[in-house]
Amino acid sequence: MDLRxxxxxxxxxxxxxxxxxANAPAHWDQPGAERLEGAERLAFxxxxxxxxxxxxxxxxxxxxxxxxxxxxxxxxxxxxEEMGRSGAPEHVTPIGLGxxxxxxxxxxxxxxxxxxxxxxxxxxxxxCQGFSEPEAGSDLASLRTRxxxxxxxxxxxxxxxxxxxxxxxxxxxxxxRSDPAAPRHSGLTYLIVPMRAPGVEVRPLRQITGDAEFNExxxxxxxxxxxxxxxxxGEGWNVAITTLMYERANLAVMLTVRLEIAxxxxxxxxxxxxxxxxxxxxxxxxxxxxxxxxxxLQALRFTNYRALSTLMSTGMPGPEGSIVKLVWADANxxxxxxxxxxxxxxxxxxxxxxxxxxxxxxxxxxxxxxxxIEGGTSEILRQIxxxxxxxxxxxx
Amino acid sequence: xxxxxxxxxxxxxxxxxxxxxxxxxxxxVASIADGAGFDxxxxxxxAALGWAGISAPEDAGxxxxxxxxxCVLGEELGRALFPxxxxxxxxxxxxxxxxxxxxxxxxxxGETVATLAWLGPSGEPGATRFPIGAxxxxxxxxxxxxxxxxxxxxxxxLAVVAAEGPAGPGLWAVRLDQDTISRQDLPxxxxxxxxxxxxxxxxLGRALAQGSDAExxxxxxxxxxxxxxxxxxxxxASRALEMAVEHARTREQFGRPIGAFQAVSQSLADAxxxxxxxxxxxRWAAASVAARAPESARAAAAAKALASEAAVRTCERSxxxxxxxxxxxxxxxxxxxxxxQWIQAFLGWPAELRARIAASLLDGPGDENERV
Numbered sequence: 001m002d003l004r005x006x007x008x009x010x011x012x013x014x015x016x017x018x019x020x021x022a023n024a025p026a027h028w029d030q031p032g033a034e035r036l037e038g039a040e041r042l043a044f045x046x047x048x049x050x051x052x053x054x055x056x057x058x059x060x061x062x063x064x065x066x067x068x069x070x071x072x073x074x075x076x077x078x079x080x081e082e083m084g085r086s087g088a089p090e091h092v093t094p095i096g097l098g099x100x101x102x103x104x105x106x107x108x109x110x111x112x113x114x115x116x117x118x119x120x121x122x123x124x125x126x127x128c129q130g131f132s133e134p135e136a137g138s139d140l141a142s143l144r145t146r147x148x149x150x151x152x153x154x155x156x157x158x159x160x161x162x163x164x165x166x167x168x169x170x171x172x173x174x175x176x177r178s179d180p181a182a183p184r185h186s187g188l189t190y191l192i193v194p195m196r197a198p199g200v201e202v203r204p205l206r207q208i209t210g211d212a213e214f215n216e217x218x219x220x221x222x223x224x225x226x227x228x229x230x231x232x233x234g235e236g237w238n239v240a241i242t243t244l245m246y247e248r249a250n251l252a253v254m255l256t257v258r259l260e261i262a263x264x265x266x267x268x269x270x271x272x273x274x275x276x277x278x279x280x281x282x283x284x285x286x287x288x289x290x291x292x293x294x295x296x297l298q299a300l301r302f303t304n305y306r307a308l309s310t311l312m313s314t315g316m317p318g319p320e321g322s323i324v325k326l327v328w329a330d331a332n333x334x335x336x337x338x339x340x341x342x343x344x345x346x347x348x349x350x351x352x353x354x355x356x357x358x359x360x361x362x363x364x365x366x367x368x369x370x371x372x373i374e375g376g377t378s379e380i381l382r383q384i385x386x387x388x389x390x391x392x393x394x395x396x
Numbered sequence: 397x398x399x400x401x402x403x404x405x406x407x408x409x410x411x412x413x414x415x416x417x418x419x420x421x422x423x424x425v426a427s428i429a430d431g432a433g434f435d436x437x438x439x440x441x442x443a444a445l446g447w448a449g450i451s452a453p454e455d456a457g458x459x460x461x462x463x464x465x466x467c468v469l470g471e472e473l474g475r476a477l478f479p480x481x482x483x484x485x486x487x488x489x490x491x492x493x494x495x496x497x498x499x500x501x502x503x504x505x506g507e508t509v510a511t512l513a514w515l516g517p518s519g520e521p522g523a524t525r526f527p528i529g530a531x532x533x534x535x536x537x538x539x540x541x542x543x544x545x546x547x548x549x550x551x552x553x554l555a556v557v558a559a560e561g562p563a564g565p566g567l568w569a570v571r572l573d574q575d576t577i578s579r580q581d582l583p584x585x586x587x588x589x590x591x592x593x594x595x596x597x598x599x600l601g602r603a604l605a606q607g608s609d610a611e612x613x614x615x616x617x618x619x620x621x622x623x624x625x626x627x628x629x630x631x632x633a634s635r636a637l638e639m640a641v642e643h644a645r646t647r648e649q650f651g652r653p654i655g656a657f658q659a660v661s662q663s664l665a666d667a668x669x670x671x672x673x674x675x676x677x678x679r680w681a682a683a684s685v686a687a688r689a690p691e692s693a694r695a696a697a698a699a700k701a702l703a704s705e706a707a708v709r710t711c712e713r714s715x716x717x718x719x720x721x722x723x724x725x726x727x728x729x730x731x732x733x734x735x736x737q738w739i740q741a742f743l744g745w746p747a748e749l750r751a752r753i754a755a756s757l758l759d760g761p762g763d764e765n766e767r768v
Contacts, residue, residue: 001405001464002398003683009397074397267757281758284751291750294757295677295698302399302676309400320676323669379658385668386661390641393656 003305005078012071013078017086019055024088031357042168045092049123058091059121062105067118073312077253077304084257095165096120096127100173100192102246107190107231107239116171116192130160130174130193130217131240138380140175141184141237145219147176147191149226149233154178154191156199156222162374166202166215169195173243174219175236188236192228193219209366249317251375252307252324256300259332262364263297266290266339269356273342280342289338296331300324319389326381329371336365399679404461405468412469415445416476422728425477429587429731434479436509436551442480443506452490456497457504463620463686467627467678474631477735479588481548484511487624488547488617492556492567492604499554499569499602509551512617513543513570513594514558521618521743528596530561530568538576538598539568545742549579549592557594557601558614567610568601576600586734616688618743619696623681625739626699629707630678632739633671636707636732640664640714647719660717667710674703697753700739701746707736 005013025048027033036044052058060076062068069075083090091097101120104112119125136143145158156176163172172193179187193200199222204212231239270281270290280286307321339361340347351359372378386392401409419441428434442448451466452458459465466487473482485503489510493499502508516527528541539559546555557568572579576599582591605613641664644655654660681699684692711733715722722729740746 001400001402001679001683003680003687005397271758287754287758288747288750290757291753294753295702295750296673298680298695298698299673299676299702302680303672305397306399306676306679309398312398313400320672323672327669327673379662382662382665382669383658385665386655390637390661390664390668392641392644392661392664393653395656395658395661 006074009074009078012075013082016057016079016082019057020082020086020088023051023055024086028087028089030087031360042092045089046123048089049092052091053121053123058097059101059117062101062117062121066105066113067121073308077308080250080253081257084254084261087261092123093120093126093165095129095169095173096125098250099129099243099247100127100171103173103190103230103239103243106242109227111227112192112230125170126165126168128163128166128169128172128195128215128217129243130163130172132162133159134161138377140240141188143175143177143188145174145176146180147178147189147224149178150223152226153223154189154226154229156191156193156219156224158219160217160219161205162214163217164214166195166217167204171195172217173230175240178233178236182234185237186234188240189233190230190236190239191224192230193222193224194228197222197224199223207367208369209363211363247375248325249311249321252300252304252321252328255325255328255332256297256304259297259300259328259335262332262335263290263293266293266335266342269339269361270342273344273356275342275344286338286342289334293331293335293338296327300328300331303327322381322385322389325375326378326385329368329378332371333368336361336368340365399676399683401468405465408461408465409468409472411445412447412472413475416472416478420476420478422477422731425479425588426728426731428479429477433587433590434481434548434551439480439485439509439551440506442482443504447482448486448506449504450486452500452504456500463623464682466620467624467682470624470627471631471634471678474628474735475635477588477632477731481509481511481551483589483621483624483628484548484552485509487620488512489554489556491617491620492613493569495604496569496602503554508553509548510554510556511546511548511552512558513546513549513555514614515543515545517542517544519545521614526558526560526565528557528559530559530566530601536598539570539596539601540598541596543594543596544591545582546592546594547589547742549594550581550590555594556604557596557599558610561606564607565610566606567604567613569604570596570599570601574599584738586731586738588731588735589738615693616685619681619685619692621743622696622700622749623678623685623692625742626674626681626696626703627678629700629703629736629739630671630675632732632736633667633674633703633707633710636711636714636729636736637664637667637671639729640667640710640717643718654717663713664717667706667713670702670706671710674699674706677702694753694756697744697749700744701749701753704736704740705746708733708740711736 057079059068060071061073064070104116133143147154147156172195174191174193175188177187178189199220201218203216205214205216206212273280303320303324307318310318343356346356349355350362387394446459449458450461454460489512503510527543528539530539555570557570576597578595580593584590644660645653647654677699681695684695715729721727
């Protein structure tokens with residue numbers, strides 16, 4: 001066991017840190033800082049992504065024939081950690097990089113790899129995801145969006161929900177039912193849907209924070225060429241499992257780094273807030289809860305390292321990785337609620353000059369309620385642990 | 397960065413599990429616990445496996461491994477509720493004897509069982525003030541006073557005693573067969589790991605470390621014990637979860653195995669998540685303490701806090717899943733529960749350990765963000 005970076009890892013980390021220090025915009029999305037919006041923001045993020053890629057930090061583990069850098073997985077892990085810690089803007093298409101790209105690499109045709117992979121890395125093309133539906137949440141395999149074969153096209157009709165980056169997206173990885181007669185897991189086909197095609201309509205979905213991070217996608221007779229099928233028709237379920245596996249692996253590290261940032265903000269808040277004549281950081285109950293959150297954060301960090309160590313030595317991630325999202329969701333919900341409690345009555349203020357940090361914690365706390373729902377509800381995640389890892393009898 | 401178990405660690409784990417399954421099945425542990433306690437002479441057999449000297453240098457007859465391997469053993473010893481003096485003789489004492497090679501040799505050979513006496517009647521580890529004094533009384537030089545909550549005291553031949561001397565704190569090696577020494581058993585809830593009180597009336601000891609050396613050594617021993625107990629707790633919890641899963645798969649009510657009810661399965665999934673979180677912290681703490689890294693105090697405190705809570709809660713979930721049978725004396729579950737509680741209470745309850753972590757996060761100078 002070795003907790004330290006190998007010399008090669010340490011050199012990569014140092015190069016990345018140096019590059020970010022010299023190139024990342026200061027105060028990106030910090031509370032109180034000026035925030036780019038709309039087309040201006042998008043243009044900036046595209047340009048930023050292209051520079052990140054040219055500097056050798058995007059597509060690290062992808063093969064060089066498709067524009068990647070053939071680097072070991074540990075470099076990608078270091079990239080996720082350092083990006084999170086530096087506060088630098090994210091790459092413009094996280095769904096392209098973390099979900100669509102790896103899925104095309106695993107299941108795509110040679111033509112698909114040649115066509116789609118490089119523009120993901122450079123940030124020229126943006127991707128979104130169309131899995132969930134109003135009537136298919138945890139029970140994804142019950143989805144109803146239809147894909148009917150008509151000559152050399154599929155005609156797609158239906159509705160998708162909880163899709164992010166949808167307005168800007170050029171393509172959507174979409175799961176649709178191509179064979180209604182087949183058993184429910186066998187009749188699904190995985191498609192690349194061009195978002196500018198006729199019949200695609202996107203409507204923002206306003207969430208409890210007031211923001212509209214997600215969208216609904218309405219598909220009405222959208223014609224998708226058959227060469228846009230990833231994997232074989234009718235085998236979309238297995239392709240989707242690949243996508244979700246990559247989502248989870250990337251997410252585990254990104255979420256842990258975000259929790260680390262949130263905890264250091266919480267520590268600042270507790271040190272600088274005065275309540276009843278003393279620092280909030282001197283209240284024994286606050287102290288106990290901060291130390292407990294710190295302990296859970298360290299557990300998540302080292303659980304990720306364990307799972308990735310197993311992945312690097314055996315090619316399969318260790319089962320312990322499956323707890324990260326479950327434990328993280330609970331920790332982030334507790335953390336953001338504690339911040340509101342530290343704020344005291346200011347917790348009621350949503351923004352403005354009298355609010356603490358312009359209402360940052362209020363938004364983060366409300367947003368955190370989605371954490372135990374999105375990307376697998378906590379109940380589903382527990383049941384996966386119970387049935388697949390503990391081998392308890394199936395509950396349904 | 398690589399946290400996976402090495403081939404040597406896996407071999408050691410398998411050897412330990414095999415030996416403990418053969419020699420210390422839970423029925424035997426139960427009869428030891430309900431009887432006179434661990435047989436002092438049985439320690440020889442364990443030492444013969446090389447465990448007493450696992451991290452002692454090879455020229456002292458040891459195996460030359462390290463603290464990470466001690467923690468691998470710790471998990472297995474916890475799983476088995478091993479009732480012998482590994483925690484005391486190896487984890488808490490051996491590193492204090494480095495300056496006394498003859499004593500190291502006795503311990504490594506399994507001839508001597510040793511323990512650490514440093515807690516007062518409150519049971520809290522003092523940073524500098526110890527309950528025992530070293531000096532003159534009635535014109536006779538020696539060690540005077542009492543130490544409490546001394547684990548495995550009834551079995552021990554030797555105690556490393558922390559005492560206040562004229563020149564500050566120090567550690568002494570004290571043979572326990574002196575007539576200036578008496579011991580008292582303190583009845584414990586967990587009878588697989590018993591405690592005693594030690595009374596010294598002018599006992600003679602060999603000086604091992606003095607002043608700040610002694611303080612640093614004690615901090616190191618404390619961190620070793622915290623990380624090791626965390627590893628034990630992971631072992632206890634893993635076994636209690638396995639028992640709950642076995643029961644939930646086979647016990648039928650309302651026409652199906654109770655594990656098919658989500659109220660049962662989700663509770664056990666939460667236990668798994670807590671245990672794996674604790675296991676990750678144990679790996680970190682073990683490697684940090686082994687390297688005597690700056691973060692070892694926090695890592696060990698975090699590991700013991702989370703792992704002991706995970707063990708207690710897992711045992712509670714397991715008792716609940718077992719229903720009535722889990723509440724009987726006959727069923728072994730209560731023994732795991734009591735060991736988990738012992739681990740939770742020794743060297744700081746979780747909230748006390750978190751207070752130490754909080755101080756490091758919140759009381760430092762300036763507003764630099766903590767990031768380790």
